[in-house]
Structures are given as structure tokens and as C-alpha cells.
Amino acid sequence: MTRPTHPPRPDEDRREFSEEAASLWRITFAPVVWAGHFVLCYGIVSLACIRGLMPIAATRAGLVAISVAALVAIGWLGWRSFRQWDTAPDRAANVGETEGRHAFLGHAAFLLSIISAIGVVFVTLPLLLIGDCR
Amino acid sequence: MTDRANDAIPEPAGPYPPTEAMLSEPVDPDVAEAQARRLRKAWETPKGFRYITAVNNTEVGRWYASTALVFMLLAGIMALLIRLQLAVPENDLISADRFNQLFTMHGSAMMFLFAVPMFEAISILLLPAFLGARDLPFPRLSAYGYWCFLIGGIFVLGSILFDAAPRAGWFMYPPLATEDEGPGSDIWLLGLSFIEVASIAAAVELIVGALKCRPPGMRVNVMPLYAWYVLVVGGMILFAFPPLIAGDFLFELQRSFDWPFFDPDRGGDPMLWQHLFWIFGHPEVYIIFLPSIAVAAMIVPTVARRPIVGYSWIVLSAVGTGFLSFGLWVHHMFTTGLPSISLGFFSAASEAVVIPTGIQLFAFLVTLLAGKARMTLPMLWVAGALAIFTMGGLTGVMLALAPFNFQAHDSYFVVAHLHYTLFGGMIFPIIGGIYYFFPFIQKKMLSERLGRGAFWLIFTGFNVTFLPMHLAGLWGMPRRIFVYPTGYGWDLPNLISSCGAFVIAAGFAVFVFDVFRPKRNQPQIPRNPWDGGTLEWSHDVPEENWGVRSIPYVTTRYPLWQQPKLVERMDAGRFYLPDAEEQTRETLVTSVIDARPTHITRVTGPAWITIVAAIFTGGAFILPTFHWYAPAIASGVLAIAAIIYWLWTATARPPARPAKHAGLGLTLPTYASGPDSVGWWAVWITMLGDATAFASLVFGFFFYWTVQPDFPPDGALHANAGLLALAVAGLGAGWAATLGARKLNRAARRGAAMAALAAGIAVSAIGIAAMLGAVWALEPATHVYPAILWALAVWFVAHSGVGIIMQGYCLAGILFRKVTPDYDADLWNVSLYWHFLILTVVVTGAVMGLAPGVL
Numbered sequence A: 001m002t003r004p005t006h007p008p009r010p011d012e013d014r015r016e017f018s019e020e021a022a023s024l025w026r027i028t029f030a031p032v033v034w035a036g037h038f039v040l041c042y043g044i045v046s047l048a049c050i051r052g053l054m055p056i057a058a059t060r061a062g063l064v065a066i067s068v069a070a071l072v073a074i075g076w077l078g079w080r081s082f083r084q085w086d087t088a089p090d091r092a093a094n095v096g097e098t099e100g101r102h103a104f105l106g107h108a109a110f111l112l113s114i115i116s117a118i119g120v121v122f123v124t125l126p127l128l129l130i131g132d133c134r
Numbered sequence B: 001m002t003d004r005a006n007d008a009i010p011e012p013a014g015p016y017p018p019t020e021a022m023l024s025e026p027v028d029p030d031v032a033e034a035q036a037r038r039l040r041k042a043w044e045t046p047k048g049f050r051y052i053t054a055v056n057n058t059e060v061g062r063w064y065a066s067t068a069l070v071f072m073l074l075a076g077i078m079a080l081l082i083r084l085q086l087a088v089p090e091n092d093l094i095s096a097d098r099f100n101q102l103f104t105m106h107g108s109a110m111m112f113l114f115a116v117p118m119f120e121a122i123s124i125l126l127l128p129a130f131l132g133a134r135d136l137p138f139p140r141l142s143a144y145g146y147w148c149f150l151i152g153g154i155f156v157l158g159s160i161l162f163d164a165a166p167r168a169g170w171f172m173y174p175p176l177a178t179e180d181e182g183p184g185s186d187i188w189l190l191g192l193s194f195i196e197v198a199s200i201a202a203a204v205e206l207i208v209g210a211l212k213c214r215p216p217g218m219r220v221n222v223m224p225l226y227a228w229y230v231l232v233v234g235g236m237i238l239f240a241f242p243p244l245i246a247g248d249f250l251f252e253l254q255r256s257f258d259w260p261f262f263d264p265d266r267g268g269d270p271m272l273w274q275h276l277f278w279i280f281g282h283p284e285v286y287i288i289f290l291p292s293i294a295v296a297a298m299i300v301p302t303v304a305r306r307p308i309v310g311y312s313w314i315v316l317s318a319v320g321t322g323f324l325s326f327g328l329w330v331h332h333m334f335t336t337g338l339p340s341i342s343l344g345f346f347s348a349a350s351e352a353v354v355i356p357t358g359i360q361l362f363a364f365l366v367t368l369l370a371g372k373a374r375m376t377l378p379m380l381w382v383a384g385a386l387a388i389f390t391m392g393g394l395t396g397v398m399l400a401l402a403p404f405n406f407q408a409h410d411s412y413f414v415v416a417h418l419h420y421t422l423f424g425g426m427i428f429p430i431i432g433g434i435y436y437f438f439p440f441i442q443k444k445m446l447s448e449r450l451g452r453g454a455f456w457l458i459f460t461g462f463n464v465t466f467l468p469m470h471l472a473g474l475w476g477m478p479r480r481i482f483v484y485p486t487g488y489g490w491d492l493p494n495l496i497s498s499c500g501a502f503v504i505a506a507g508f509a510v511f512v513f514d515v516f517r518p519k520r521n522q523p524q525i526p527r528n529p530w531d532g533g534t535l536e537w538s539h540d541v542p543e544e545n546w547g548v549r550s551i552p553y554v555t556t557r558y559p560l561w562q563q564p565k566l567v568e569r570m571d572a573g574r575f576y577l578p579d580a581e582e583q584t585r586e587t588l589v590t591s592v593i594d595a596r597p598t599h600i601t602r603v604t605g606p607a608w609i610t611i612v613a614a615i616f617t618g619g620a621f622i623l624p625t626f627h628w629y630a631p632a633i634a635s636g637v638l639a640i641a642a643i644i645y646w647l648w649t650a651t652a653r654p655p656a657r658p659a660k661h662a663g664l665g666l667t668l669p670t671y672a673s674g675p676d677s678v679g680w681w682a683v684w685i686t687m688l689g690d691a692t693a694f695a696s697l698v699f700g701f702f703f704y705w706t707v708q709p710d711f712p713p714d715g716a717l718h719a720n721a722g723l724l725a726l727a728v729a730g731l732g733a734g735w736a737a738t739l740g741a742r743k744l745n746r747a748a749r750r751g752a753a754m755a756a757l758a759a760g761i762a763v764s765a766i767g768i769a770a771m772l773g774a775v776w777a778l779e780p781a782t783h784v785y786p787a788i789l790w791a792l793a794v795w796f797v798a799h800s801g802v803g804i805i806m807q808g809y810c811l812a813g814i815l816f817r818k819v820t821p822d823y824d825a826d827l828w829n830v831s832l833y834w835h836f837l838i839l840t841v842v843v844t845g846a847v848m849g850l851a852p853g854v855l
Ligand code: HEM
Pocket: B076, B079, B080, B082, B083, B103, B104, B106, B107, B108, B110, B111, B114, B115, B169, B170, B171, B415, B418, B419, B422, B423, B426, B427, B465, B478, B479, B480, B481, B501, B504, B505
């Protein structure tokens, strides 16, 4: 990646977004997966236990499967951001350059996917440990 | 039809980034002097009684911070009264009713009138300086927010003098709060809703400031950590406050018109309030905590004399905490009988949030260990904060375990826990921040000796007061009791607590004296007294109002340490925008990620209109507490008129010249519309908050359906399907007309654009009438099902009405050539509003029309 030396353009924002859109948003993707997983767990358990729409045993099994899917998604996001961080050339030296920013967004996204994965595992524990609606 | 490219708005031209050769070229001192004179004139603060019309971030920030501090002291006095009453058993100093008012107001004022506004105040004051910006993008919005806050705060706090204060606790649980006679609950609801609106305004302002007003070159990975925290906290405000506003809306409908949202006899459910309150309430504590940590993140590197260790780790923890804190709310509701699996989710998430919080604190410790830390006065307060917050965090981990919580719930153990987190996570870092930033804010130093004295008094007093409360709580003392019998072992801990409270008060007295004592005789302070590395320490001593003399090109995290000659060149006017040729206020707008300059934007100056708008907005919220609905409506109409006048006269006017020299050979456009402009971002962010509030109402609908076997009840009257479809179609046509008008106007077909807008107004009005017709036959006071349909309809109608006003505004804009084919920012912003509106319309239609058949 080279450092652009052209004068700034009027549609600079849109260009940057197409260039780095993925990166800036990507730092929130893993936490969003966590949040979606959390809302699903809470909502579906309420439907099972309070509205009584479906049996709790099947619900638990289904939600554990959703947890696994969420972990896979977070793992994939984490891997991609790890690559973005780790493959940036000479990442420590050039904080003020395009490469530095690219690596930073990768690193932040990578760390966030770790924390999101931990969050998903934590939230899955009650599904594994508690058997019924009481 | 695609939008025609806009030829009237020129492209930025000239070299960027600047080379070292360009930067080292000297500026002619005579030119520089003339420039400085023009700038000074443009940014002059009004004098005499006109001073209150000022909108400069430094003035508004100072007022905001002082007002929040005064409210805090008043809430503190209430705490002292509480402690006096509880000093000995069976005391009869204060009546039960008075006591209830005191603790309710103490808690509410501390949270809503001090902690959150203090974040806004400090950010308004400091964020532009951290970013080397002239001001925030919407100074009048900050001023409007401040005046709303002041009026609302005085109203809410003043009620205690008339023995009419709210008295159901700071979370206003129904049925206690809904059944309470007297205006207390209404004062709480309406007064605080008003202040919540001000908070959202500040959040919008600050987010746009951090994203679009950074100096050229300051990429997202270079910006001060404080700016990251502002983004996270601003985002949290947008998702946390709206559920409470939606809750307030339902609550007030019940109080005023007896619509039974929280009344179980008619299908309502008080638990809905608890959910909406705590979806707000828990993130709220992080909204308070994160900015204070952000202040610490600015102090720690200076103290350690080295860059922060683990910049991306801290960003991770801020963002991670922001997300996770939304999965905790039910830990305030562990004893409400939810299924234990559900409790487990929230307990687990509460434990998980400890990880990012811990990372944050460890990054500070590592920085301090890796550098050459000195125990300066600000650092002393930060150290105290870390110690106390850690303790509060540990009891928090305990309380997040449901079985322990069942024991300790609503006991003094909780009171102890919450004060450890709030003092450690808010009071101590903020006071440390005041000591650290005071030379920046007032160009004077605070006293080292008084500061240390205040620290030790507050630190000791704090522990003496609150440590024993853990024991009192574990020994069974409930919170919110106005007397207790002797003989349970509660006497001694309470007496100790009460003594400690007065030691805290003594410490605050010393601190407040130090802040407000006259310092006229103090010699001029050094410019950078702590040897900080971030841009705020390039400030001018004695004070200048222009923010920065010229806006620097920044490529490092600590420019004052890492970019030699930077301050010298800023002062000389070597960098961007060194001049104000037309003597108007301007600042530079840069791109979101890499901060490349995109355009120069006008910044609004002093005005009465913001104050007028705030007064009428206040009337619209305050008069209904006395059930004076007609004056309230009149006041609301006047508020809208004032806001329209303000926007019309001061925002997005076509510029005199399409482009301008920005310095260093760069020529930048002076106008932007759509996603390039700051106004568009502000609308986007505001509407995100609005959409969250709407989502909370829809959540309410499905909540009732989930918890009630017969919702909607058998044989209930539904909304009229035909009229509902007509309403959706009408607004759909209104949306299409607005979008069409934007494209027609861009294609220079002004007449057609105006016709489209006029047609849009007509069809939208038909849509509104149809919606009212669809629910007209329902009786909202009889059951919660018709009530929630009515609530959705009211929301729909109000938002569509605003949409119509906006269409009219654009129509007038085209007619009077405020909006032209080239300068069409208003149309872009209004179209964006309508995108959100149509989403609201479609979802409302689906919920009201389809749900009864499907569910
Ligand atoms: C001088 C320092 C302070 C003292 C002596 C103090 C004392 C107290 C006491 C004794 C209570 C319990 C009242 C009861 O349950 O009957 C209480 C409640 C509370 N305090 Fe403080 N407090 C102080 C500062 C603060 C601060 C700085 C904050 C927040 C920033 C705060 C927030 C709260 C809240 C939210 C409640 C709960 C109110 C309720 O139960 O509705 N306090 N305080």
C-alpha cells in the first residue's frame, strides 16, 4: 500500500470508505455477533419459559448450536483481522502512515474478537449448566 | 435517475500532505499580525449582558461544568441530611416523606444532573483542544443543550423546596411511582426527559466533532484516546437513553391519561418499566465511568512521561466495555422471578465485562511502571480512583452472582458498592482531571497544598463513610429506610458512616474553595505546566478565544513531544486556516478515517435564539407537570418556530465564495452536502437514537405478547386495516416525493422540485389523518392492547408531522433560494430523515396491522 500524495478529493470520505470500510466497521463486527447471540439467547429462552412456545430442552440444544455458530463467525472475523494486523509491513514504526492505521484497525478488531468469543462462551454456560425454567 | 455531479462545488486543490520544506518556510510577521487581528475579532466573546449569548465551547463548557458542580453540591447536601437522620437509631429529625424525597433527589440529581452532564461539559470544554480544532461543529447546539440542562435542573431540584419532589427512588418503579399522588413523579419524568434530550444533543455534537473535526493527518489510530472514549460513550448514549425516553413516554401517558401500560389490572405490566429503565440504567453507569477513565488516560502518559502502553488494547477495552455493558441490565432485577437461565445470561455477561475493564486499568499500570512516574497532584487523585474503583469492582463481581445478590439486594451493601464504583470511577478521576486541566481551562494553577488536603479528607472520609455500609448491609439493613430500631448491631456502623460523611464534606469544601477563590494575584502560568504531549497544551496564555492560531498537521499521538517546532509553527500561523478574511467563524472538516481535509465549514456565533428555543422547549416539558396542556402546546409550537428560525438563518446558507485558501497552498470548498457535510452526520446520528426509542416501543408490544397468555385479548377491537394501509401508503408517497424533490432540484428543475414537495406534504397529511382514523375507535384507557396501539400511532403521527415541517422548510428554501441546485444540503438532510421515517412507518404498519392476525 502506498501513501497517497494526491490532493484531497471532494469524495474523499466515500473513497476511504470503500478502501477501509471493511476495516472500520470490522472492529465492531465481532461484538455485534456477541450482541446478536445474546439477544437471541435471552429472547428465545423467554419465549420457551414464559410464553411456553417450545420445550426448554430442545431450546437449550438449539441455542448451544447457535453459540457454536457465533463462535465460528467470530473466529473467522478474528482470523481475518489477525492477518490484517500481522501482515502490515513494519507496523510499529509508522503510526502516522496508512500502513499504521491499517494495522491498528486489524489489531483492534482482532482483540475485540477475542473478547467477544469469551463473552459468547460465558453466556453459553447457563445453557449448559441450568436444566429447566425455574 | 442518478444525481448530477455538482460542478459548482470545486474540488480541493493544492499539495497535501505538506512537505517539511513548506512547513519550515517562515511567515511574514506583518501578515501574521494582521491575520491574528482578524481571527481575534471573529472569535470575540460578547461582553456585558450579552455574555450569555456566547456559544464558544470554552464558555459553554465552563458554564456547563460549574452548573453540574453546583448541582452535585446540592445533591451532596441532601446526602448529609440523609446521614444526619440515620446517625442514630429511632431518630425523628426528618419525616418519612421528606426522607423519601431526599434520597430520590440525591440519587437522581447525582446521576442525571451531575455525572452525565459533567461528561458533556468536560468534553465540550476539552475535545476541540485535544483535536486542535477551533470549536465543535455546532456551537449553538451545545449552548441550547446547556440552557435546557440549566432550566430542567433548576426545575427538578427546586421541587424539593416546595415539598413536591419525586419520592419513589431514582428508578421510579411503578406502581409506587405511577400511583403516587402529587406532581413528584411527573416532575421527575418530564424534567429529566428534557435533560435527556440535552444529553443526546451533546452526544451528536461530540461524535461528529471526533469524527469530522480532527486536524489534517490525525488518523483514527493517532487520535487521543479521549476521542475514542467520546465515540464509544456517545454511541452508548444513543442506544441507552432512548429506551428510557420511550419508557418515560409510556409512563407519562399513564400518569396523564390513565393508559394502563404498567397496571396489571388492565393487562399492563410494571416489569416493562424495569426493563426499559435498566436497559438505560446499566449502560448509564458505564457512560459515567468511561469518560472519567478517559480523563485518566490523558493524565497517565504525562505523569509517566511516555506514550501510553497498549493504545489498541485500550481502544479494545473501551469498545468492548461499551458493547458488553448492554448485556447486564437484568442484574438489577435478579429478584423479580425471571427464569434462572435468563438470570444466568446476565450474570455471565456481568462477569465478562470485568475483562475489558481490567485491561484498561492494567494498561495504565504498565504505562506508569514503564515510565518515570511522579506522584503529582492529579496523579494522586487517579491513584485514589484506581484503589477505590477496584474495591467497588470486587463487590460488583460478588453482586453479579445471582445467589449472593438474592441476599444482598436492596441492602446497604448495594449502597456501599455503588458509591465505591461512582466515587472511584467518577468523582476521583474527575477531580484529578480538574486539577490537571485547570491551567488549561482558567489559565491559573490550583493550590498543591489545598489539593493534597482535599484529597486526604475525601479519601479518608469516603472510606470511613462507605466501608461500614458493607457490614450494615450484610447485617441486614435495607436501603431507603428512614429510621431503624436499635439492637440489630446497626447503630455503630451508621454512626461511623455519618461522621465520615462530614469529613467528605469538609474535603469538598476545601476543593471548592480552591476552585473558586480569586486568583488575580497569581503570576502568569507556564504554557505547559505538566509537560504534556497532546495538543491542548499548545493553548495560548493569556487566553485567546480562537481555539488554535492555526490548525496543525498532526501525524503522531503526542505531537508536542514528537513533532519538533509544532507549537512555534502553530503560533506563527504556518498551518491551516491562519486567517479569517471575512471575519466569520470557520473550522476545518476532515475525512473520517485518515483526516484528509475536505472542506471549510462556517461555525455559528453568539445568539439569543438558542436561549429562546431552550426556554420554550422547557415550557413544553415543564407545563404539563401542572396539567396546563394548552400553554404547553403553545410553548412547544413556539419552540419549533424558534428552532426553524435558527436553522434557517444560520445553517447551510449558500456561501459567498465557493472555495477558499486554507493555507499551505491548499484550496478547499466552503460548502458540502450529503455525507460529506457535518449536518448530514448529525441527522444520521440523531435518527439512530430516535430509531432506538422506537424499537423500545415495539419491544414493549412484544413484551406484552410474551408475558401474557391473552395478548391481544380475544374479541379485542383492532386497528382499522384499510385506514392503516392508507396511512402507510400516504407516508410512502411522501417519502418518494421528498427523494424525487432532491433529485429534481439537483437537475435544476426547481419548479418540479417544489411541486413534488407540495404534493409530498398533501399525501403525508392524508397519511396522518388515516392513522388517526385507524385507531380512533379504540379506547386506550380500557386495556393495554388499545393503549399500545395508540402509543404507536402517536409516535407515528408526531414523526410524520416533523417530516411535513421539513418538507415545508425545503419548499421555502427552494422558493427563497436558500436551497439551490448546487447548495442542497437541507434536501439531503431531510431525505435522510425521511429514510428513517419510512422505516418507522412500515414497522408500525406491520406491528399494528399484521401482528393481531399472526400472533
Ligand atoms: C457526600 C457523598 C455522598 C454521600 C454521603 C452519599 C450517601 C448516600 C446514602 C446514605 C444513600 C442511601 C440512601 C438510602 O438508601 O436511604 C445514597 C444513595 C444513592 N447515592 Fe449517594 N452519597 C454520596 C455521593 C454520591 C455520588 C457522588 C453519587 C453519584 C454520582 C451518588 C449516587 C447515589 C445513588 C444513585 C443512590 C441511590 C438512590 C436511591 O436509592 O434511589 N451518591 N447516597
